[in-house]
Amino acid sequence: MTDVSVPDLGDFADVPVIEIHVAPGDVVSNEDPLVTLESDKATMDIPSPAAGTVRELRVKVGDLVSRGSVILSLDTEGAEVEPPPLTDQQEPPTLDAADPLAAAREPAARSIAEAPVPGATAGAGEVGAAAGASAPAGAGAGAEALADFDGVHASPGVRRLARELGLDLTALSGTGPKGRITKEDVIAGVRGPATAPPVAGAGIPEVPAQDFSKFGPVEVRPLTRIQRLSGPALHRSWLNVPHVTHDDEADITDLDAYRRELDTAAKAEGYRVTLLAFLLKASVSALREFPKFNSSLTPEKDALIYKGYYHLGVAVDTPDGLVVPVIRDVDRKGITELSRELGVTSARAREGKLGMADLQGACFTISSLGGIGGTSFTPIVNAPEVAILGVVRSKMAPVWDGEAFVPRLMLPLSLSYDHRVIDGALAARFARYLCGVLEDIRRLVL
Amino acid sequence: MENQTAEVLVLGAGPGGYTAAFRAADLGKKVVLVDREPALGGVCLNVGCIPSKALLHAARVIAETREMSENGVSFGPPEIDLGRLRAWKDGVVGRLTGGLATLARQRKVTTIRGYGRFTSPHELAVELAEGGAVSVVFEHAIIAAGSEAITLPFIPASDPRVIDSTGALEVEEVPSRLLVIGGGIIGLEMATVYHELGAQITVVELLDQLIPGADRDVVAPLAKRVARLYENVFLRTRVTGVEARPDGLAVSLDGAKAPATDTFDRILVAVGRRPNGSLIGAERAGVAVDPSGFIPVSKQMRTSVPHIFAIGDVVGQPMLAHKAMHEAKVAAEVIAGKNSFFDARAIPSVAYTDPEVAWAGVTENEAKAAGVAYGKGVFPWAASGRSLTLGRSEGMTKVLFDEASGRIIGCGITGPSAGDLIAEAVLAIEMGADAADIGLTIHPHPTLSETVAMAAEAFEGTITDLYLPRRPGTARSAT
Numbered sequence: 001m002t003d004v005s006v007p008d009l010g011d012f013a014d015v016p017v018i019e020i021h022v023a024p025g026d027v028v029s030n031e032d033p034l035v036t037l038e039s040d041k042a043t044m045d046i047p048s049p050a051a052g053t054v055r056e057l058r059v060k061v062g063d064l065v066s067r068g069s070v071i072l073s074l075d076t077e078g079a080e081v082e083p084p085p086l087t088d089q090q091e092p093p094t095l096d097a098a099d100p101l102a103a104a105r106e107p108a109a110r111s112i113a114e115a116p117v118p119g120a121t122a123g124a125g126e127v128g129a130a131a132g133a134s135a136p137a138g139a140g141a142g143a144e145a146l147a148d149f150d151g152v153h154a155s156p157g158v159r160r161l162a163r164e165l166g167l168d169l170t171a172l173s174g175t176g177p178k179g180r181i182t183k184e185d186v187i188a189g190v191r192g193p194a195t196a197p198p199v200a201g202a203g204i205p206e207v208p209a210q211d212f213s214k215f216g217p218v219e220v221r222p223l224t225r226i227q228r229l230s231g232p233a234l235h236r237s238w239l240n241v242p243h244v245t246h247d248d249e250a251d252i253t254d255l256d257a258y259r260r261e262l263d264t265a266a267k268a269e270g271y272r273v274t275l276l277a278f279l280l281k282a283s284v285s286a287l288r289e290f291p292k293f294n295s296s297l298t299p300e301k302d303a304l305i306y307k308g309y310y311h312l313g314v315a316v317d318t319p320d321g322l323v324v325p326v327i328r329d330v331d332r333k334g335i336t337e338l339s340r341e342l343g344v345t346s347a348r349a350r351e352g353k354l355g356m357a358d359l360q361g362a363c364f365t366i367s368s369l370g371g372i373g374g375t376s377f378t379p380i381v382n383a384p385e386v387a388i389l390g391v392v393r394s395k396m397a398p399v400w401d402g403e404a405f406v407p408r409l410m411l412p413l414s415l416s417y418d419h420r421v422i423d424g425a426l427a428a429r430f431a432r433y434l435c436g437v438l439e440d441i442r443r444l445v446l
Numbered sequence: 447m448e449n450q451t452a453e454v455l456v457l458g459a460g461p462g463g464y465t466a467a468f469r470a471a472d473l474g475k476k477v478v479l480v481d482r483e484p485a486l487g488g489v490c491l492n493v494g495c496i497p498s499k500a501l502l503h504a505a506r507v508i509a510e511t512r513e514m515s516e517n518g519v520s521f522g523p524p525e526i527d528l529g530r531l532r533a534w535k536d537g538v539v540g541r542l543t544g545g546l547a548t549l550a551r552q553r554k555v556t557t558i559r560g561y562g563r564f565t566s567p568h569e570l571a572v573e574l575a576e577g578g579a580v581s582v583v584f585e586h587a588i589i590a591a592g593s594e595a596i597t598l599p600f601i602p603a604s605d606p607r608v609i610d611s612t613g614a615l616e617v618e619e620v621p622s623r624l625l626v627i628g629g630g631i632i633g634l635e636m637a638t639v640y641h642e643l644g645a646q647i648t649v650v651e652l653l654d655q656l657i658p659g660a661d662r663d664v665v666a667p668l669a670k671r672v673a674r675l676y677e678n679v680f681l682r683t684r685v686t687g688v689e690a691r692p693d694g695l696a697v698s699l700d701g702a703k704a705p706a707t708d709t710f711d712r713i714l715v716a717v718g719r720r721p722n723g724s725l726i727g728a729e730r731a732g733v734a735v736d737p738s739g740f741i742p743v744s745k746q747m748r749t750s751v752p753h754i755f756a757i758g759d760v761v762g763q764p765m766l767a768h769k770a771m772h773e774a775k776v777a778a779e780v781i782a783g784k785n786s787f788f789d790a791r792a793i794p795s796v797a798y799t800d801p802e803v804a805w806a807g808v809t810e811n812e813a814k815a816a817g818v819a820y821g822k823g824v825f826p827w828a829a830s831g832r833s834l835t836l837g838r839s840e841g842m843t844k845v846l847f848d849e850a851s852g853r854i855i856g857c858g859i860t861g862p863s864a865g866d867l868i869a870e871a872v873l874a875i876e877m878g879a880d881a882a883d884i885g886l887t888i889h890p891h892p893t894l895s896e897t898v899a900m901a902a903e904a905f906e907g908t909i910t911d912l913y914l915p916r917r918p919g920t921a922r923s924a925t
Binding site: 001024025053055056075148149153154155156159160163164166178180 | 876
């Protein structure tokens with residue numbers, strides 16, 4: 001069996017598949033068109049490189065492909081038959097084994113009532129759908145390696161754990177005997193890139209153990225899984241990033257009036273419009289104006305990587321601890337869409353149903369404690385991001401308008417940033433700009 | 447029986463099928479398990495692994511009592527009551543299949559006895575064994591339809607004197623001369639049984655060694671023993687025709703050392719097994735089946751239709767129950783939303799012959815063919831105290847290591863209990879153990895298990911139970 005991939009047809013990349021001419025089981029001849037691609041210049045057919053039987057489609061209409069992208073697998077006639085490689089089957093891993101999302105991702109997991117569709121073509125159509133659905137952008141280069149941990153020095157149990165957590169073992173170095181990847185390595189590798197193995201304590205003196213029971217009754221309760229995972233990540237950020245927190249406040253009197261209008265309408269439709277949606281949009285506006293805030297240091301720390309996308313993390317308080325799901329492409333979404341997505345995402349976060357893909361790829365994070373209270377705090381930058389916006393509860397305050405004190409709804413903001421990347425003046429300008437947008441949300445549409 | 451709905455339909459109740467059904471049920475799925483046979487357990491439990499092992503145990507007892515008579519303990523020739531032997535074997539099978547039925551009940555797995563064929567991507571029609579038909583509408587399916595013995599077109603299959611492994615396990619009678627066509631695992635196991643029950647055995651194999659999947663040196667002790675005990679072993683020989691005559695089956699042979707014709711009382715055809723992928727209406731479900739009847743799957747056991755999975759013999763070689771059981775768990779877990787993969791690094795194979803032959807991971811043949819830089823440690827059982835006290839000395843343990851990393855990549859073992867011993871090598875391969883790991887692990891003395899450690903020591907150059915002249919420039923250990 002051979003994989004048929006996009007040949008070198010000239011200078012193009014990421015062009016969409018606009019038509020698929022074959023289905024699994026179809027017999028094709030050499031040069032038969034398999035799929036049609038559309039570049040900005042022309043459409044082109046990808047011909048079959050050989051005669052054979054289509055085994056499995058790896059793309060669906062709308063998928064973006066480049067040279068080398070596998071389109072389908074082909075049983076060439078007379079060739080020895082072997083099981084298809086499973087690269088296509090890599091599903092985005094989920095944190096929760098009983099995650100119904102996994103079922104939702106699976107096209108076949110629909111109710112029985114709408115199920116039986118006679119004939120083989122229905123099955124063939126599903127193959128295409130699944131093949132496409134299973135190539136998520138977020139899965140990235142790891143998918144191939146996840147399929148096969150060949151040569152990786154890890155026991156079967158560790159390999160299974162890595163799969164459950166969606167971790168590519170080929171990119172991890174082991175700390176066990178002879179470089180074996182241990183369960184601890186996998187857990188440590190789940191958060192953040194697999195850089196050098198953690199140096200024990202990095203020279204930081206451990207807090208000495210204490211026997212508290214000497215002083216009174218005590219009880220030991222294990223940390224939740226989320227806490228065990230997020231703890232080391234927070235500690236890593238805190239130790240690596242020279243933090244500065246800059247406070248400011250925005251007058252959101254007008255914004256809040258507008259938000260209430262939208263919210264009243266939204267309630268009827270079953271969702272809520274919160275300040276967070278506006279904070280997301282305003283942050284994107286500020287990130288565009290100050291691209292340094294949408295960058296990361298290279299591992300060598302001699303350059304900045306600027307990101308051309310706007311995925312924002314939103315810290316969510318759950319019964320098991322803090323999680324930070326990522327809202328993708330905030331720049332391309334409106335307040336309504338963001339509000340709906342925030343509702344769904346935070347509900348899923350609280351139910352423990354977020355998958356790894358939901359937690360990766362953020363450029364900037366917002367942590368809002370507005371529902372609880374407070375006047376300011378120091379959020380910890382979620383490295384390798386370079387800044388995080390903390391928000392506490394807005395309050396009515398007397399504001400001098402030049403002639404008199406007027407009651408205005410003021411929102412305190414706490415912007416923590418990585419001082420290696422951002423200096424104080426830039427942070428102050430970022431915060432001022434952000435407040436400006438929030439104070440006059442007409443600027444959002446500019 | 448009424449029509450059924452299932453979250454997970456499992457077609458076939460062999461080791462793969464029942465494992466998949468039970469795992470899926472344990473993960474909270476509503477499971478329907480369909481099999482055409484009255485008893486659960488498939489070929490393995492009913493007409494394969496288990497009954498053959500019962501008969502092989504009987505064969506072993508006969509052989510041991512005979513061998514021991516030379517060492518001062520004589521029992522006299524065995525008196526064989528085939529009826530009671532068969533009843534004992536059937537009792538063992540019944541106990542296991544009955545146990546499966548209980549396990550299915552405890553998990554609330556619905557079992558349907560009948561022949562299932564897909565009618566659409568979400569429906570299976572079952573011709574009930576008791577008559578009538580039901581339909582099972584399913585969300586997910588796991589095809590575990592197994593395989594069946596290959597028949598040879600030029601052999602009169604209707605003649606009761608021509609049997610396959612299933613027929614052989616019935617032990618209706620012990621022929622005076624038995625021809626075994628196929629020198630693989632199944633043929634040689636049955637030859638072992640019938641030889642000890644008193645038949646004269648002739649084995650015909652097309653290729654140039656018995657058990658062609660294993661290394662020649664690993665098979666050699668078995669080949670040597672059967673060459674001595676059996677009437678004939680003809681390698682590179684083809685059976686070209688069989689004529690059923692009243693006085694016997696006249697067989698035409700084509701091979702350098704074989705006579706042109708010979709007559710046998712019975713013929714056992716053991717030339718391999720064919721997957722049942724083409725017998726279940728897979729095309730109506732849209733599931734791709736290759737021309738030989740295998741259903742291609744991904745490492746998550748998914749067929750060309752994403753909600754239909756396939757496991758076991760029907761997805762490819764090796765056709766072994768333990769492979770099927772592991773694939774079964776992967777399929778059930780993926781359906782339940784887990785991100786499981788079948789990524790076993792070694793699947794052991796065992797011939798329960800006398801002596802047993804077992805191997806796992808890369809064979810030396812494969813390593814050479816693939817150009818792998820490997821080293822090996824070999825320990826002959828003639829130097830094993832435990833083997834000698836069993837009255838046997840022909841066994842050997844060979845362990846292959848990757849030259850660069852020193853990690854174990856394969857193992858071949860011949861001798862009594864080789865099938866049990868190979869498990870250590872499989873674990874070592876999965877754990878990425880190297881020769882030192884195995885050699886430094888204290889194995890109990892005296893056991894056959896020591897031979898694995900000693901083979902590792904032989905590779906490392908630390909062995910003291912053998913004297914291996916030091917090869918120049920090959921000192922492997924600083925110790």
